[in-house]
Amino acid sequence: MAFLAAEKAFASGDLGTYNRLKQSLKSYPLYPYLEYKELLKKLDAKNKAEIDQFISQYSDSPLADRLKYMFIKQLAVDKRYDLLQQYYSYGDDASLDCQILAYKLKNGHSIKDLASDIEDLWSVPKSQPKDCDLIFKKWIDEVGVDHNIAYHRFYRTAHEGSIGLLKYLERFLDRDKRYITDLWVKAKKDPGVVNRRSFFPSKDHNLEAPILVFALKRLAWGDRDKAYKVWLHTKNQIPLSQSHTDDIERTLFLALATENNSKALKWLDSDNLNKFITDDLVNHWKLAVLLRNERWETIKELYSLLPLNQQQSNQWQYWNAIAQQQTGQKKEAALTLKLLADKRDYYGYLAATRLKQPLKLNHVAAPVSSDTLKRVENSDNVKRAKELFELERYINASSEWRKHLQSLNSDEEIQAASKIAHSWGWYNQGILTIAKSGYWDDTEIRFPTAFKESYIEMAKKVNLPPQWLMGVSRQESAYGPLAVSPAGAYGLMQVMPSTAKVYSRKFDIPYSNRRDLLKPHINIEMGSRYLELRYHQMDKNPIYASAAYNAGKHRIDQWKPFGRHPTEIWIESIPYTETRDYIKKVMTYRAIYALKLGVDDDVFEYILTTETGGETIPE
Template identity: 30%
Template sequence: MKLKTILLVVISYFIITINANAENVSIDELRTRFNHWQTTYQSLTDGEQKKSLDSLKSYPLYPYAQYQYITAHLNTATTKEINEFVTQNNDFPLASTLMQSYLELLTKEQKWNEINALDIDDSIASKCRYQYAVLKLGKKSAALEPIKNIWLSPDDQPSACDAIFDEWGKAGQKTANIILLRIELVLKKNNIKLARHLTEQLPDSYKTLKKNLLALFANAKTLTEFAKNIAPSSFSKKIVNLSFARFANIDADKAKILIPTIVKQQKLSKNDENAMFRTIANNYFKDSATDKQLKWRKQFIAQDRNTTQIEREIRQALKTNNLDDVAYWLNLLSTEDKQKDEWQYWQAIVLLNKNNQKEANEIFNRLIKSRGFYAMYSAQKLKQPFNYDFNYTIIDGMTSAPNESKILDDKYKDDAVIKRIDELRFWNMLPEAIKEWRNYLYSNTSNKQYAELARYAYSKGWAEHSVQATIAGKLWDNWLERFPIIYQDFFKSSLEQKVIPLSYSLAISRQESALDATVQSPVGARGLMQLMPSTAKDSAKKIANLSYYSADQLYDPETNIQIGTYFLDYVYQLFGNNRILASAAYNAGPNRVNRWLKESNGQLDAVAFIESIPFTETRNYVKTVLVYDYIYDLMLNNQPDMILHNNEVNYKY
């Protein structure tokens, strides 16, 4: 027998033996095979790929290898293979991705029967391609029937839908009324560009409306012309209501004067008219507002009693340190709104200002029993400890579980998704692990025991997964799982020559990213401490021995922490080790904080300054970070006795 033949026999026997004993192969051996697959599969022949793939069938990450194989052979894949993969891996995030790729290929190749045989995913692109295939198979009515609901979206739709949308339009189903309905939807999202595009599609019989709409979208000042030229209808009234804020932003005084005329021309309701006046009142909160505008705003809001605007008035009164005005506006809130923690606290401060210590303390004592910034600071004011409990029930139906760790491990360790996550984390494939976990948490939610999953993740050291489980389950009192300590070595190393404490750095990270090192915000902030590439680039230049060359490095926790703690320490020291000001600066920028301090001119105490921050996001951010810092101090066994430090309480803002 020739040597080549002998080798083939030996290799074949080896492969058969592997397949026959796959269940008995050690995890280390399976990992070796997976690593070999990842590094070589693209250079292997089809036969070699199949053999290598078969050797991974008992490995948790087999679906990833299988996905890679099918994707590489998409041109020769069958609908049966795709359907089987999706069915067998219905809890696998990439199953829908594969389906969409396959549908795109079949559409290009015009294989309509194959598309019709697929069990498609729920994506809009897949639905559009599937319906187009149904149309091409001669089933016009069935193909076009669901398209109206797909097309009627406030958002731009994927290009995959263009073909079926065109056919739907040619069939006369995209009527003028449907176009008008979608214009309303997109205007609610202030998508002027799409509204303009849709208006262009109106038929010639709508020439006058078309002309006036396009003029309105080009210049909101033409709203009065629109109201005059277009006869009142359900559509015209909605357009006027949706466009008024844009008009008021250009010239609020003129818009206010013209409200009665617009209301009369379009036969608007009293509620519509009030909404317009509220828009004017919002514009009169600007720093540039005149005394006349301020007077009108206060009179209108006092009469209208809109909660959001009353709360803005309270904050304006706090900003000027006018407790009499605070009391006046608090009194105008509804009974329900008065129960909010912040307004309970300020009601207590008003009582203290009137030397009514007893009633004020009663409110503080009630607040202590809740959670959050005002609960913790009320405890500090009364010089009482804030109550917290780390001993809470995790396993459903058990008040205590001495073998909790074993019970949870036995319950979840053999779950296919959990096993995949375990292996993804072994390979440091964190983005994939996070995607798997989120998919797991938010699918079939009625069957989830979120407290158990959060504790299981916490016990495994999966901090970002632990946090996400508490968010999914709304487990706001489960502090252990909500505030795990993560990347402690990286933080300690980065903080060696810095002033900021570890608890504060962790609090900022927890608030910024929920400890997800892979996340990117809509504006481009990246990673654990959510750094903007421009800020990171600037800060990195000042850090010794740091090699920084790409914004993608911000997804690396160690690099992100090095740069993030540098910038946090910079703003912390810039504002005299004051976490209130440093947190506000980290979120909104140092220049804004300096401007707010200049406006308050040393008149405010710490809490009044926080509550008067004009940006809702920054205001809530500061309070949340202070709470998180307090909790992390507890986690680190520092036994904090106050949420605000003495230098922060005593500072004149």
Template identity: 25%
Template sequence: MPKGVYLRRAGRIAWLAFAGAMLATPAFAQKKPAPQARSAPQQPAAQTIPSNPDDAFVALREAARKNDADRAAAISATLVDYPIPSYVEYFRIKPQMFDSSGQARIDTPDAEVAAFLQRYQGEAIADRMRNDWLLVLGKKRDWANFDIQYPQFVLKDDTQVECYALLSKALKGQNVAAEARTLLVDPRYFGEGCVDLIGYLAQAQQIQRSDVAFYARQALEQNYTTLAAKIAATLPDVRVDSDALATVVKMARNDPAQAAAYLSTVLGNLSRDEQGAAWGVIGQYAAKKLMPEAAGYYRRQLDMGGNQWLSDETQEWRVRAALRQGDWKQVRQSIELMRPELRAKDPAWTYWYGRALKADGRTSDAEQQFQSIAGQFNFYGQLASEELGRRITVPQRTAVSDAEAMAMRTRPGLVRAQKFYSLNLRFEGNREWNWELRGMNDRELLAAAEYARKISLLDRTVNTSDRTKAEHDFAQRFPMPYQDIMQRNTEAVGLDMAWAYGLIRQESRFIMDARSSAGAHGLMQVMPATARYVAKKIGMTDFSPTMMSDPNINILLGTNYMSMVLTDLDSSWTLASAGYNAGPGRPKNWRSSLARPVEGAIFAETIPFTETRVYVKNVLSNATYYSALMSGRPQSLKDRLGVVAPSTVTTTSLP
């Protein structure tokens, strides 16, 4: 998602008024806010409590998810001897900590929470509870307890908690501006804790008005208008050139060319930095629409100099726009100007920087870049290896014994995880499983992965084996269940089985009953309408959607659809992988905007949908390893990616 840029400028933040009512500047002193009064609960229609304990537990989880404290208390009272008491208690307490909108309550039962943490110290659910409590303590400004609890929070994966932690430090006189700038890069995760942090740092003059404006602009670009208004309200006297900048953002989202034309008429009202940031926003949206003008908009941004007010997403799309245009000088320049943490986070930028250096004749420097990521078992690690002249192979296998694998069956977290998986509560199951893996060495991880395979949890086999650093078992990382069914169906339609397995690994991680939010079903995540279409095409007259739970039917329809998409997209694995995820019409549209043929890796990197971009890279990386495993011979990801040529055909009869 776009993350935005905000600019220095005088002028009232009137342009944010449409987002919603401005909030009063928060009180940041140690004084605690007055307790919220609990309104008398409305009496809903009587809801029965399931008699089956497992069903009641699932109902309790749902009540906790909705923060329905009364129903959670009623259900938990019936689960006195349930085998996972920690979660029964957690699901009872958690709705008392947050209101129905998900906001932290300051009348939380602190004593109960503290007792819970003491009772389940060291368990995954205790860390989850501590995460929740830190949000409450931060909102209450109870810094004494916050500072005691925060160092014990293990995962530290909640941006809002991290904002409160910085606010606590700032209130003690520490300058946290640099840490805040590193943290506040994605408004999706800000929450009220980060709004409070921004406001306090501005009042304490640790950050400038222009920083506040930048954070508000990030939110506005992602269309979080209410959040943008809240950030702006932390300093009511912040002023920007309201009409010009608001109009540029709104226009660029829908029509970058119109935004560019408008910006050209108001340039005299903007500083040089503001002009550069505005051209960057227009370039980002133009690049996402695959407009050839995008690179030109970005060149105007580069001519303005500076990089301070460009969001991460604007910086990333600056590289992608140059890649699509084949402008290696701009690729190199854009990566060199990237925020260092952003550049280091994704091996894509190391790979493309190496390619830009190579295009400039700096072969030795390029090889250093490729060498730094060539050992990674991912899309860009594979491509970097090929740039160094090495084709793709699988590492030597480290095998573990049955005894090592079965020793994992008594690990408490894995036991709890299996209970959750039996209830189809994968979120909690994965939390417990992953928590138990912390601190395991490679051999222990391989043993846990093998144990998961033995109990038919292939998604855990893959994800656990993926964690090893020096010892590996790629038969675990890239399993091949239902091999007879797969071979029969792929051979029937002339489909590469390695590609089919690579797709399944990405789609469902081999969870047979996997369901997407859109309704895709089973191993190959086939949509119901697509399943009916394919069944009709292949003459399956008795098809019913309930059949998709049968791996025979799921694989039959999935592989047939893969074959149809591949044929419709000129036998390009790159285009067909994109088409399977986003629908075959979209890659046709994306290629129609190409000015010339491009290598498959460039096409994949410039796919405008984040999910599809990641999907295509993972599927083809997977397929390359599957091919190496199946054939026992080195493989080429570059060959598999191929070249994508322009096409004027943008319609398809496929769903």
């Protein structure tokens, strides 16, 4: 391929061959990438006009921003701050901000002129780069640090920053306020110290109250019972504002509820049902507590108090219907469940299964005209993304794609882009793109069935349903064979290289390096074997196995003591929001893929007819 040959010639210094090949590629979509590499060798102020021309000509490409960034960095190295300011947006880089301010200071600006910008840079809960030392010193010496500004930074650092920085900032507080540094340091090291009778000297309640709030919130997520006792013991020691009290009570309730501590129900019963009523997370855990205790009448009462947007959610409509059903309002419950059963959704599938109705796919292709499809397909970004995708340069392809999406003006254009990505086999990009348009019914794009044969073959080997393997892939990678997570998991089923090394030996799976995990058949075998292991480790419970695939077996073992409940209630009570949502999605996607494969699946029947939790899972 001429483009690859041109890159190779340029890298080796064979400029004659390079220029000849480059000339033949002027109409090729990736021609700007050759020019970009040339300009990276010419990042000098004297080439400003050429750099500006590229940035202007290819403003629709991420290359323009990339070149601008590299030019800014080089101008900083060359100390050409006069030019740098023409390209740089203040606030993007603290080091550059300080270098520019130092340049301005050297060239006639007074420290008072720059005080506002310096103050913004100083007032962060972390140490700034050494480039800032000079201007900070001059600002402190000539202007001084206002006590309110100093306390603001101190307070943020106490919550988010290091103890070392906290001790440094003590010098900027008024002398009679500096005692709080020692209190903060002790509370950060051991939040339980606030329970000591003499810990708070009661000199300044406004300064001491945030320490109690911080300590109790941190303690709550470590030792719930201790936090609760400390709160009862200390809450009258320091006058607290209502917002401080609410902050502590909210955290305590969430912490207690996630572990099914009986004190969470006591708090709810203490005339707190309508407290934090606009808070989605608190309301979820109110529901979980009430479900665990089968408080059906209270669930209906809570539902009546919710804001309209929460009442209209499928989750709340479903559980309100179940509460109605349990309290004799069977007609009202049946009506709601019937409406939900028409939906392609976790709660819709629960409702349909309860009513013994078939689950629905509800596929409707995204309505995109051929003219729109052609217009989007012919855009420069899409042409470049296509070539980069085919060259397996996925990071660059994704950058071009994101840049293009920013320029689209209608949902139809976004849906057209999703169809294009899907047609290339860039399935995860198709899924992510169509989601931006808010169109949910094109199940061809949203739930691809590529690599179906590999899933079916592997399902037979591990004796698990192929639709489960496909559902896990859909949730793990959005069905992206080339996906790499920030944590370093690879491919369709997001397999870690460390797992792959073990499994390659154990099951004789060909594997030499992590790039092998981008091969669908290898990734599917690795991921399927891992799911099989979790399934058998956890007494063949598909909910446990899926949760362990996401959060690890040790998490499930931690959650077991929180009680045994009907499986649908156990799922609703999973402590981690991420894992709770993960389970609901994987089970829903499993059912969807069963419909697409034309096979039966009983996972929602399992959810409705079994109990989960409490028992010991064999090693």
